[in-house]
Every structure is written in C-alpha cells, then in structure tokens.
Amino acid sequence: MCRVLVVDDEEEVRAAIQRRLLRDSLEVDTATGVDEAVERIKGANPPYDIVLTDMVMENPEGGLEVLKAALSHDVFTEVVVLTAYGNVVNAVQCMKHGAFDYVQKNTPGVDVYDQISEKVAQAMDRRRASLGTIRRMEWFARLTNL
Amino acid sequence: MESCHQGLPSKDIVFIQEAMAFAASTSSLEELLLGILERGLQAVDGRRGFIAKVDFDSGQLAIQSSAGPGWTKEQLRQRLEWHTGAGRGITTYVAATGTPYYTGNVKDDPYYLAHFDDVVSEIAVPIIDSQRRTRGVINVDSPRSDAFDSRHSTLLLALANVASLGISIDEHRNREQAFVEIGTDLAASPNIQSLLSKVIRVAAEVLRFEDCSLFILDQARHTLTLQASRGHLKEYKGKASYVVGEGLTGWIAEHGQSIRTAHPDSDPRWLGLHREFGSEEVGAFLGVPIESQNGVIGVLRAVRRKSRFPWFQNEFTADDEGVLWSIATQVGAEIQNLRLMDRVVHAERMAAWGEMSARSAHMMGNRIFAIKGDLNELSFQLSQLPPDQRENLEQLAEGIQRGVFRLEEILQEFRDFLMATSLTLEEVDVNSLLKEAVQEFFPKRSVLRLELNLKEGLPTVQADQSKLKRCFAELIENAIGFQPEKGLLKVSSCLSSSSKARRLCGLHGKRRYIELEFADVGPGIPENDKSKIFTPFFTSRAKGMGLGLSIVKGIIEAHHGRICEIGQSGSGAKFVIFLPIKEES
Numbered sequence: 001m002c003r004v005l006v007v008d009d010e011e012e013v014r015a016a017i018q019r020r021l022l023r024d025s026l027e028v029d030t031a032t033g034v035d036e037a038v039e040r041i042k043g044a045n046p047p048y049d050i051v052l053t054d055m056v057m058e059n060p061e062g063g064l065e066v067l068k069a070a071l072s073h074d075v076f077t078e079v080v081v082l083t084a085y086g087n088v089v090n091a092v093q094c095m096k097h098g099a100f101d102y103v104q105k106n107t108p109g110v111d112v113y114d115q116i117s118e119k120v121a122q123a124m125d126r127r128r129a130s131l132g133t134i135r136r137m138e139w140f141a142r143l144t145n146l
Numbered sequence: 147m148e149s150c151h152q153g154l155p156s157k158d159i160v161f162i163q164e165a166m167a168f169a170a171s172t173s174s175l176e177e178l179l180l181g182i183l184e185r186g187l188q189a190v191d192g193r194r195g196f197i198a199k200v201d202f203d204s205g206q207l208a209i210q211s212s213a214g215p216g217w218t219k220e221q222l223r224q225r226l227e228w229h230t231g232a233g234r235g236i237t238t239y240v241a242a243t244g245t246p247y248y249t250g251n252v253k254d255d256p257y258y259l260a261h262f263d264d265v266v267s268e269i270a271v272p273i274i275d276s277q278r279r280t281r282g283v284i285n286v287d288s289p290r291s292d293a294f295d296s297r298h299s300t301l302l303l304a305l306a307n308v309a310s311l312g313i314s315i316d317e318h319r320n321r322e323q324a325f326v327e328i329g330t331d332l333a334a335s336p337n338i339q340s341l342l343s344k345v346i347r348v349a350a351e352v353l354r355f356e357d358c359s360l361f362i363l364d365q366a367r368h369t370l371t372l373q374a375s376r377g378h379l380k381e382y383k384g385k386a387s388y389v390v391g392e393g394l395t396g397w398i399a400e401h402g403q404s405i406r407t408a409h410p411d412s413d414p415r416w417l418g419l420h421r422e423f424g425s426e427e428v429g430a431f432l433g434v435p436i437e438s439q440n441g442v443i444g445v446l447r448a449v450r451r452k453s454r455f456p457w458f459q460n461e462f463t464a465d466d467e468g469v470l471w472s473i474a475t476q477v478g479a480e481i482q483n484l485r486l487m488d489r490v491v492h493a494e495r496m497a498a499w500g501e502m503s504a505r506s507a508h509m510m511g512n513r514i515f516a517i518k519g520d521l522n523e524l525s526f527q528l529s530q531l532p533p534d535q536r537e538n539l540e541q542l543a544e545g546i547q548r549g550v551f552r553l554e555e556i557l558q559e560f561r562d563f564l565m566a567t568s569l570t571l572e573e574v575d576v577n578s579l580l581k582e583a584v585q586e587f588f589p590k591r592s593v594l595r596l597e598l599n600l601k602e603g604l605p606t607v608q609a610d611q612s613k614l615k616r617c618f619a620e621l622i623e624n625a626i627g628f629q630p631e632k633g634l635l636k637v638s639s640c641l642s643s644s645s646k647a648r649r650l651c652g653l654h655g656k657r658r659y660i661e662l663e664f665a666d667v668g669p670g671i672p673e674n675d676k677s678k679i680f681t682p683f684f685t686s687r688a689k690g691m692g693l694g695l696s697i698v699k700g701i702i703e704a705h706h707g708r709i710c711e712i713g714q715s716g717s718g719a720k721f722v723i724f725l726p727i728k729e730e731s
Contacts, residue, residue: 010516106515113522
C-alpha cells in the first residue's frame with residue numbers, strides 16, 4: 001500500500017486531491033499547513049512514500065520546508081510540489097532541493113488531477129526502484145561480509 | 147556726491163555728517179524719511195515740507211512723510227491725486243526733469259499749484275537712485291519771499307542722496323525677505339499647484355513685479371501651459387498655452403535664455419497671445435526660464451504696465467532680472483523635487499496594486515484548481531454510468547471544463563502581465579532562443595512559410611530567457627493568428643546601430659542593440675490602431691484578455707529595450723525589437 005501525505009492550506013483542494021488519489025487506491029493523509037505537515041512527517045512510521053505539497057501557503061516558500069522535512073526524515077520519500085502556473089523559479093528551486101517533480105496547478109487545457117495521479121504513480125515507481133536497489137546493496141553487503 | 151559738497155560751509159558738512167549717521171542708525175524707511183525731512187526743514191529754515199515717493203505700480207507720486215503745520219489727512223490723500231493730472235506742480239516738474247527747482251515768489255511761478263495760503267517760496271529736489279531713476283521728491287515751502295538759494299538746493303540734494311540710499315537699502319531688505327519667504331513657502335508646499343501660486347504672489351507683491359505668470363512645459367506636447375497668474379490671466383489657468391518657440395514666452399523655453407525689454411510689442415518675437423493686460427497697456431516684459439537638471443521645464447515672466455508719465459521709467463532692471471532668475475532656480479529645483487516625490491508615491495501605489503493583484507490571482511488560481519478537482523471527479527463518476535444516461539451530462543461537464551480552462555488562460559495572461567517586469571537575468575544567446583521558440587510555437591505542418599534569417603555570431607544579451615521566449619511566442623502566434631489561409635513569417639536578427647534604435651524607437655545613448663524582426667504578410671495593423679496595440683486590453687482577436695502585446699512591451703522594456711511596429715497597413719505587420727547588448731566593461 002502506497003502512503004501519500006497531501007499538504008495544502010485550502011480545504012477544497014485537499015479534499016479534491018485526496019479523492020482523486022483514493023480512486024487510485026492509495027492511502028492518503030492530509031495536512032493543512034507546513035507545521036502540521038512537518039509534525040506528521042516526523043511521526044510517520046513507516047515514513048510516507050510520497051508527499052504532495054503546495055508551494056505557496058501562508059509562507060511563500062512553505063513547500064520547500066515540507067520538502068526538506070520529508071527528505072531529512074526519509075531520503076527516499078518522493079516529493080511532488082504544486083506550483084502556480086508559470087512560476088518556473090519556484091519549480092526550479094524545488095527540483096534543486098531534490099523534489100521528484102512539480103505540477104503547475106493552473107495549466108490551461110490540462111486535467112491537472114490526472115497529471116497528479118500519473119506523477120504520483122511515477123514517483124512511487126522510483127521509490128520502489130530506489131528501495132529495491134538499497135535492499136540489493138544490503139544483501140550484497142551481507143554476502144560479502146560473510 | 148563729492149561735487150555736491152564742494153564749497154559747502156563746514157557747519158553744513160557737519161550737518162550732513164549728522165544726517166548720515168542718523169540714517170545709518172535707522173532701520174525703518176518711514177522713520178528715515180521723516181528724519182531726513184525734519185533735518186531738511188531745519189537746514190533750509192522752511193515752514194513745512196513733505197517727501198513724495200514714486201509708486202511703481204501706479205506711476206504716481208505718493209506722500210510718505212510730511213512735516214510742519216497745517217497738514218490734514220485729507221490733504222495728504224489729496225496730495226496723492228495732484229500728480230495724476232497734466233503733470234503740473236513743482237513736485238511733478240522736479241520728478242520729471244530730475245533737477246532741483248526753487249522759486250522765491252510762487253505767485254509768478256509757471257509750475258506752482260497752490261495748496262496752502264501762506265506759501266511764498268518753495269524748493270524741491272529729486273531723489274535719484276543709482277540707475278538715474280527718480281524715486282521721489284523732497285519739497286519744502288516758506289512764508290518768506292526768496293527764502294531759498296543754491297546752497298539750500300545743495301543741502302537738500304545731499305539729504306535726498308541719503309534718502310535714496312535708504313530707499314534702496316529698504317528694497318534690498320524687502321527682496322531678501324521675499325527670498326526667505328519664497329524659500330520657506332517652497333519647502334512647505336504640499337503640491338506643485340499651491341507652490342506655483344505662492345511664487346506668483348510673492349513675486350508680484352513683495353518684489354513689485356506688477357503681474358507675474360508661470361508657464362509649465364509639457365514635454366510630450368511641446369507646449370507651455372499657464373499654471374499660475376494673478377490678474378486677468380488667472381481665468382485662463384490650464385488653458386492659455388504657447389507652443390515652444392512661439393512668442394516671447396515660447397522663445398525663452400526654446401532657448402533657455404531670459405528676455406528683458408521695455409518695449410515687448412515692438413519685438414519681432416512678440417505675438418501678444420496671452421496678456422496680463424491689454425496690448426496697449428503692456429509696458430516692460432521680463433521672462434526667465436525655469437530649469438531642472440533635464441533642461442527647461444517652464445517659464446516665469448513678469449510684466450509692468452506702460453507708464454502714463456513720460457518721466458516715469460517703468461522698465462525692469464538687471465537687478466530685477468537677477469531676482470527673477472533666482473526665484474526661477476528655486477522653483478525649478480522644488481518642482482523637480484515634488485515631481486520625484488509624485489513619482490515615488492505613484493510607484494508605491496502601483497506596487498500596492500501589483501501586490502494586491504498578485505494575491506488575488508493566487509487565490510483565484512487556487513479556487514479554480516479546486517473546481518478542476520471536482521470536475522475531474524464528476525467526469526470519473528459519469529464514466530461509470532451506462533452510456534445512455536451519461537451523454538448529456540458529459541456535454542455539460544465538458545462545457546464547464548472549457549469555461550474553467552478559459553478562466554485559467556485569462557488568469558495566466560494576467561499573471562504574465564503582472565510579472566512582466568520582474569526578471570531573472572542570465573546571459574542569453576538570442577539566436578538560439580529564437581530557434582527554440584520557433585521550434586516550440588511554430589507548427590510543424592503549417593499553411594505558413596517560415597523564413598529564418600539570423601545573423602551568426604551576435605553578442606549575447608542579459609535577459610530573462612523564459613520571459614523573452616514568451617515574447618517571441620506571442621509574436622509568432624500573432625502572425626499565425628492573422629494569416630489563417632496562407633502567408634509568411636519572417637524572423638530575422640542582426641546587429642543594430644544606436645542611430646537606428648533612436649530613429650525608430652527613441653532610444654538614447656550610445657549603447658549597441660540587437661535588432662529582431664517579426665514580419666508577416668497578413669492584413670497588418672490599421673493606422674488608427676498603431677498607437678493602441680501595446681496598451682493593455684486592446685485586442686482585435688477573441689482570444690485572451692488583450693494583454694498579449696502589452697506583456698511583450700513590458701518584458702522588452704524591462705530589459706531596457708524597445709519594441710515598435712513599423713509595418714504598412716494592408717501589407718503585413720512588422721515588429722522590431724531592440725535589445726541592448728551586454729557590453730564588456
């Protein structure tokens with residue numbers, strides 16, 4: 001089961017994303033802002049597989065804080081950032097800090113929710129691959145130690 | 147002065163010395179004139195006397211001080227009117243000729259006008275200033291016959307010189323006062339309008355420029371418009387105007403030099419368009435330019451009425467000109483200050499608007515995003531229904547979706563407009579960026595022919611890559627949109643000269659520019675629309691808000707470049723962009 005944390009300060013947005021991801025049979029938690037998100041991430045055991053966060057909340061770079069908290073808790077958590085359409089600077093910043101990808105919320109003519117669903121699936125693939133690699137490396141290490 | 151005193155008895159010299167010492171210790175003009183008059187009476191053993199001063203506004207002689215018996219208030223007032231007549235009377239004669247006069251028997255005198263019964267002798271001397279203008283007259287009478295001689299005349303002239311000094315010191319004091327007043331007023335003026343009115347008031351009242359007018363230059367229209375005046379012209383504030391170069395006032399603005407003339411109506415430049423008084427009344431004219439760091443920004447001018455008295459010189463002096471210059475200098479500096487402040491206030495207001503708009507756009511974007519979520523769910527649930535139940539509903543959902551996408555387009559355009567001027571600069575090769583934009587935005591299979599004509603090896607520019615690409619995209623899409631059947635899009639780049647940049651787009655300075663051209667063979671821009679195409683909300687297409695070209699303009703200008711449209715209406719649009727080259731310092 002894939003666990004996702006959705007962070008957004010708008011209730012309707014949280015609800016809409018949660019509903020879409022539930023349709024994909026994911027387990028979805030929500031947080032209403034940076035502080036709650038950081039708390040949930042720290043308390044998650046096992047860690048969230050995917051964190052989907054809005055970039056601009058009460059703090060214009062709130063998404064970045066969520067991203068940092070997620071990666072410091074589990075470096076293999078994949079983070080997808082929601083940005084305003086056209087805000088490339090923000091998006092680039094997130095990518096530099098290790099986000100899996102970003103989704104522009106108001107891209108005209110694009111069904112962003114299907115896009116989110118796809119991005120989350122891709123992110124999940126990468127996480128599985130990363131974790132698989134780690135497992136093989138650990139196994140290999142055990143073998144060579146023996 | 148020395149010659150006046152030659153041959154004077156030593157008691158007279160002592161007397162004059164005493165009078166000068168008195169003058170030096172007196173600070174009010176009124177007190178000084180009275181003291182002079184009393185000393186005059188005493189020196190020539192007269193019965194009564196007065197000092198009349200030339201009033202520059204009216205051209206009349208007005209009594210300032212009187213001494214001796216028999217003066218009534220009425221008589222003092224009457225005295226004022228004496229000289230408005232035919233120029234008769236000894237005082238008027240002395241003022242007109244500038245020479246002393248005395249008579250020992252008034253009954254036989256051709257100039258004498260009787261006002262007291264007991265007068266037999268009368269003596270009068272002019273008060274002359276350093277510019278040889280009559281400033282007043284000292285007049286003394288006596289009940290004795292042949293009471294006055296040349297010695298008395300010399301004594302009174304000496305006193306008149308002291309009075310003249312006193313008068314000019316008083317004037318300087320007033321001017322100084324006026325400067326202080328203008329300075330304080332300027333500093334306290336909340337806006338340009340009230341500042342200008344104050345300047346006019348002080349200049350006219352304190353400096354005795356009879357009427358003053360102030361014109362401010364509108365650089366764009368090349369016109370000077372009246373902003374402040376006092377008399378008759380006051381009614382024409384904001385209306386009376388001169389094209390630069392027109393009339394005396396326009397000449398001052400054009401040349402940045404002053405004009406001082408006693409006969410403006412005979413000056414070839416004089417037009418008499420807007421006058422403070424009737425043409426025949428205008429006597430002297432004095433005008434100076436008001437300058438700021440960027441050159442002339444207005445004209446301050448003063449006029450005086452023609453004198454009705456041939457002896458009365460009413461022209462402006464070099465001193466007056468100096469005074470007006472320094473007022474104009476202060477005004478120029480202060481206007482520049484206020485304009486700067488206005489600009490700052492305006493910029494702050496715009497920043498506040500921008501901030502508010504950006505917030506609103508963000509909030510709307512989030513709302514729309516939530517609606518898109520609901521739409522997505524709605525489409526999903528519809529897809530679960532049997533086909534016969536869902537067809538109509540699906541159409542509805544699609545309609546809503548189209549509306550939402552349209553909203554997002556508008557929002558996007560709005561955001562681009564707001565963000566046009568906030569750049570993230572990097573070194574950009576314009577040719578590669580052009581190629582990228584064409585690749586991305588020019589359709590692979592198009593009815594249009596594409597001609598790329600890019601000059602190799604162009605220097606780089608400091609630019610915001612994505613914003614510049616947005617500009618190119620807009621211009622490419624424009625060309626496509628206006629040529630639906632067939633056509634051509636020509637995109638070219640080259641190195642431009644600063645003179646071409648100046649000629650086409652009014653760019654100053656010696657910078658070098660890269661010149662980009664987007665030309666098509668569509669209908670072109672109608673002549674009437676040319677001035678409007680870069681303004682927000684102007685559109686001839688149904689798409690978007692009509693912000694497209696204004697965004698392009700905003701982005702290009704934020705790069706210190708310019709864009710203009712130079713195509714011929716009917717044979718295609720041609721947009722030319724100038725981008726400054728990054729010069730190695």
